[in-house]
Each structure stands twice: as C-alpha cells, then as structure tokens.
Amino acid sequence: MLDEYAPHKFEEKMRKKWEELKLHEFDEKSKRKVFIIDTPPPFPTGEFHIGNTLNWCYMDFVARYKRMCGYNVLFPQGWDCHGFPTEVKVEKKYGRLPREQFKEKCLEWTRDVISTMKPQMKEMGFSIDWRQEYYTIDKEYHRKVQYSILKMFEKGLVYRSKHPVLWCTCCGSAIAKAETDEIERETALNYISFSCEGKPLVIATTRPELLHACVAVLVNPEDGRYKQLHGKTAVVPLFNREVKIIPDSEVDPSFGTGIVMVCTFGDKQDVTWSYRHNLPVIEAMDGRGKLLNAGKFTGLKAELAREKILEELNLLKLITKKEKLKQMVKIHDRCKRPVEFLNSAQWFMKLKGHEEEIMKAANEMRWVPSHTIQLLIDWCRGLEWDWCFSRQRIFGIPIPFWYCEKCDCVIAPGYPNLPVDPARDKPPVKNCPKCEGKLIGETSICDGWVDSSITPLVIGGWPDDEKKFTALYPSSLRPQGTDIIRTWAFYTIYRCLMLTGKPCFKDVLINGMVCGSDGKKMSKSLGNYVEAKDVIKKSSVDSLRMWAALSGSTGKDNIFYWKDVNYAHSFLNKLWNASKFIEFSLKESDGGKQKLRVTDRWILSRLNKVVETCTNAFENYDFYTAITTFTEFFWHEFCDYYLEEVKHRLYQPDKYGTESRRAAQSTLKTVLLTSLKLTAPFAAYTIDELYQQLFSKEESIHAESWPKEDKKMIDEESEQNAMLLNKVLSEIRKFKMSQKLSLNTELSSAKIKVEKPEQLDSVKEEIEAAGRIKKIEISKGEFKVELKK
C-alpha cells in the first residue's frame, strides 16, 4: 500500500533503477526512428544554476516524451571547457605560469569543476546517455575541430589577415571583449581646425594624439551645413596630409561640429567606418602604446604625445574651443587601463557573402517560438566583417597552421597528424615552399565558439563514420537560450552548412532567461539568485522540474516564483493521494462484466481530449499548456467531481450493483494510468514510483508508450449531462456552506428545475449519493435548486 508522499525517499533508488534498465541509452543498432538532441555543452563554472535547470528540463521533457513515442533518442552531453574565465581563475590561484604548466592547471581546474556539476545534473534526473559524453579538451575533440578548420581552409573560408583587435598597451596583448570593463570618465573634447580649400574646418575630437592616423573626415549626408563639402578633401593640421570628406549617415550632426575624423583606429566606430569606406590604414601606435608614423612625435607614449600635440596646436592657434565631456571607456579588467584597437595579424572565417545561405538554412528550420529566428536574421543582415576567430590566449584549441615569416604563406598539417600544436610541433615542411623563408608556428588559439559550433557534427560521428553520420545528421533538436542565438546558433548553422552543405537542425527550441523576483536576469551580482539545490532541498526534484514547465510559456523570460514550486508539490501530493484512493478501490476487482455510467463516459471523454491537447502541446514544445491542461483536468474535474461521484458505487456494490462497481474500477484505472503517462516526462521520479507500486514492479513508466487519443471515446452528450450534474452538486455544496453544514450532511429533499429534465435522468443516482439527498424532484423550468435540511 502507498505510504505518505515523500519524494526524497525514492529519488535515488529510482535513479539506480533507470541505470539498471539502461533506459537512457541510445541504441546504435536499433532500426527505430531516431531523435537527436544537440545538447548544449555548458561551460564548467562549478554550479548548475536555475537557468541551466530550465534549459535542461525542457530537453529532458522532450527526451522522455520522444522515448515514450517510440523514438530511439540520442541525448548526449558535452562540456565546453576552454575559455578565458578558467584562465582568470587559474591565474588568480597560481599566478602566472609557463605555458604548458598553465594549461595543465587549467585542465585540472576544469575536471574538478565538472566533477561537481555532473552529480547535480544526475540528481535532476536528466535522462542523458552518459556514454555519449564529450569534452572539448579531449584530444579527439581537438582533432575534430582542427579537421573542420582545415576543411574550411581548403574551401577558402579560412584566412590570415591584418585586422584591428582589442589590445591592452599596458599588458602588450590582444584581449577578448569579455575581458573588458567599462568606466565613466571625464575627458576634454577639443575643437581643432582642419582646412578645406584654404578655409578652416573645425572638428571636435577627444583623441588629438591620433591626428597623424586620420584617414578621412565624415559628415552626415543630411547636414545642410556641409553638403558642399562632399567629395572634397580636408587637410590634417600639423601633418599636412589631405584626406577625403565623405558623407555617412551614422554621423551625429548634433555632436561637436557635426564633423568627425576617422583614425585607424580610435574606437570601434572607426573600425566600422574604415571597412565601410575602404579607407587606408595608418598604424597609429605599437603594442606598447608608442606612436608610429607620427613624424616628430613618433616613439612618444600616447599620453605624452597628446600633450605635445595640443601644445603645438595651441601655438598655431588651431584649437578653437575646449569642452569637458563625460564618456564611457572600455578598460582591461586586469590592469584597468583603457583599451585600444590595434592592427594585428589574425585568423578569419569568411562570413561576408554567405549571409543569404545562412539565412536560407535557418529558414528551413522550425524555430520555437517562431519569432526568435528574427534575432538571427537581423544579425546576418548587420554583419560588418568576417569572424576573427583567433585569440592570443593559452587555454584553447591551437589554430593548426604555420606561416612564412617572409611571405605570409600558410602551411597546413596533414590530416593524419591532427591534432597539432604549432606552438610546439614542427611544421610538416622545413621552409616556406615558395620563398624558402622560415616557418613560424601559430601560437594563437581558437575562439571558444569554434569549438562549440560543430556539436551537431560531433554527436553524429563526423568525420570518421560516414554511414553513422548519414543517419544522425541533422540533429532533430537544438535547445538553447535566447542569449546565444547570435553566437552558438549562428556559428553552428554557418560552420555546419559550410562543412556539409546542409542545415544542421530540424527544430530550434529557444528558452527564455530565468529572472529573479525583481524581473531581472538572475545573477549573483544582483543578489536575485536562487540555487537549484535549495529548491530541491526545500521541495523536491520533481517540483523543480514541474516548475520549469509551469513558469510560463516557452521562449518567454520567466521569473522564478516559489509559488510555482509549491503548487507543483501540492499537485504531486494530490496525485499521490488520489492514486492511494484508487489503489484501495481496485483491491477487490475481478474481470467480470461492466456497465458504464454517464459519469464514466464523461471522464473518459474528457481524458481523451486531454490526451490530444497534451500530445499537440508536446509536439510544439509547449510544456506550459501540456502541464496546465493536465493539472486542471486531473485536479478539478477528476478529483473534485468524478471521484466524489463514484465513491458510492465502490463502497456499496450491494446497493448499486457489481457491474457498476467494475465499471467504476476500470475507469479509475484507465484514467490513472493514462494520467501517469502524461505526467511522466515532468515529474519523472514521483510518477515512476507510483507506476511501479501500482502497475508494474519490474518495469518503468519511462519505457511505457505515450497514450493515443481514442476518438470513439469522445462523448459530447455524456459530457453535457455530467456538466449539469456538476452544476447541481455545486448548488448543493453552496447551500451546505451557507447553512454551515459539513458536506456529508444528509438533506431531506431537493427540488431541481432544469430546461431539459431528461438530461438528469441518468445521473439522479449521483445527485442522491454524492449530494446526500433523500428525495429528489426534477421538473422543467429555469435552472434552480431548492433544498431542505
């Protein structure tokens, strides 16, 4: 017999059972249709937070649902290990170490962290096939990533070129955008007089030290003051160089004088303008912040050069005005010094020119919710330049090339030699085949998105097993957050398309961000943080899983509310107790003849409609609809009404007939079993415990098949009659409340008026028994129920 509901008692036991039954294992030999989930490889941070929880719950709902539908589900799990946050943590702990030693420490740290995250994921009951685990730090994974780069290189999609990168002149290194902070500071806006056809042309700038690198002057095309300047040239003071005056709509006419000087490179905007107008590049400073190509100012540090240049401009009376200006400046988070843009040799993947193909591939996928594809489309349309994927860091996959010191010729390794580390390994040939120049091994590593943008290929067995790959590509589902559409989704679609010529997913399921009670994205710094393990401790894993479905419709940002968790727990408790009641009621059941009553037909009809709604909802990844449709039905129709209306038949077979009792028993059993199936993907532990205790000791509900709606069971007439019955019972309950009577008080008589009295003919027994009425009179008229004590 069922005990009290205590989920913590059976969670672990159930996990072991699933493992024994190998429920989550993908069957490579099976001929069943496959369903492949391109699981996100999380970055190992040590904690599986509630945002991850939502994301993985969605995947697990799908995985469990699809298995019940008969699919052979591939639910792998990867770890996206490389990245600068790890480097930062390791450096903090050990200080600066030699390259190889530093890498070792990063690996150690990563393994530690994964070993704390994995148990959390197992505890959540995610039905991952852990045999399909992969790590981006593995040699094999390195090999595949480098293989993909080589393939793209062969297709002319990878090249080395000079490009502006974020650079810290204090540390003498390129840095990633994620390593920057922003501060507000006050600076001077200098109005400097250029000249055009002998007349002065005043330009406001905060960077006079970049005057020597000025390559163009821009005005807004709509700005009436400067229309006559379009196409003319301006002369840069001190350096006496002529630069073009170009119209560009991104120039703000209200800032300064409405004229901008473009330098290579003052800021991100300069980079954009340089590319857009194909401007020449003048390298303004070296890696330590000393001016280059600046005449007599060459070699001076930028700050000093600024003073000298301003001094000289002042002497020449070329500064017409000075204003104070507050500005936001990007600084390097480690040394807190402002960041510059510096031209340096980097590696690129060709994006420009492929936008249309990428959008076409994306359009062939089903995006849920559908509007989320727009983020990707906008991103494609706004692409300004190719993807600079090289990083001057240590912990990552090496870019597998050597290049000639003299002629920049690129040497690639042979495929059988992968993976390589050109920083350490010898090149395949001694010298440059073109000019005999010395070959230099690339020391840069790949951007982390290079690693993670081939996951649909890797889980499909690419590039080694063609037969397997044909069967396992594209992935059926890519589940991910809305925050990384422009990165993970975008790069994956692009790279897989370039490598295979085919779109990499069928469906893309986008989940929203989990927010704190203040409506903002949950983060430790905002203090609006709730930890998954606290929820589990205070409630249960299943409540947390159900919360993921209850917290709002798919794709929306959802705020974490304890009330959703509590509701989930109450519901599961209710389901548990209803099961207990049914278990007891089925005790003395035999297989004899049955006679269904209207209430049975009503609840079975409703059940079949619920099955249909839930199935459709699952097909559309609409977990909210699935769970709420079900809970509403089970709690407020099945428990609140049906169970009350059936008790008399169970308790008094002598009075109401054994055939009626058998019908009640079989209906209860059908509704319960179907209900358990419908909720199994959500409350995986609780439902399986109920299933095993009530229906099958040996098996698991997760190996059962998903219910199919039976159209023959839809019975509108019985539904209508039962609704009327429920309305009458509600009136009886109201009356008892108003008289402060308990609901089991017996009433002497009821006079019921309804428009169609014949509707109540078949449910008179229920009114009598569930309403506890001695004598009932039914007549035709406007709906009314008169009761006597």
Add this chain to the structure above:
RNA sequence: GGGCUCGUAGUCGAAUGGUAAGACGUCACCCUGACACGGUGAAAACUCCCGGUUCGAUCCCGGGCGGGCCCACCA
C-alpha cells in the same frame, strides 16, 4: 540609439472580434471513509494610455508610455 518581446485582479498568468480561465495571497465555512500539502464558497480586473477599423476590441492597425532581453554606444 537599434532589434526582438511583453504590459490583463494585491501578486503571477491563460484565453478570446461580442466585457475575461486558473494559481498564489485574502476572507468565510467545512477535519466529508485518498489528501488540512485538503474541500466548498466569497470578495477582488473600466484587460497601460490615445487614436483608427468594426454593429461591437482586451484581442486587428497606427502612435505614445513603461518593463525585459540582446546588440551598439558615440567621435
């Protein structure tokens, strides 16, 4: 500043071209042979504002205002 998205009872949150589910919270009553982690009821919403289309809009269109997410941030 740009894109996307949302704006419905105290708090959440569905639905719909004809004035609106459900949950939490509140209040009242009920320990009825599954469940007090329960039951039955009650109170509580001019569906953000202004226009337009329509016989009629919360739902459609336009314009505001205000959240959120992502991106770009100003020479």
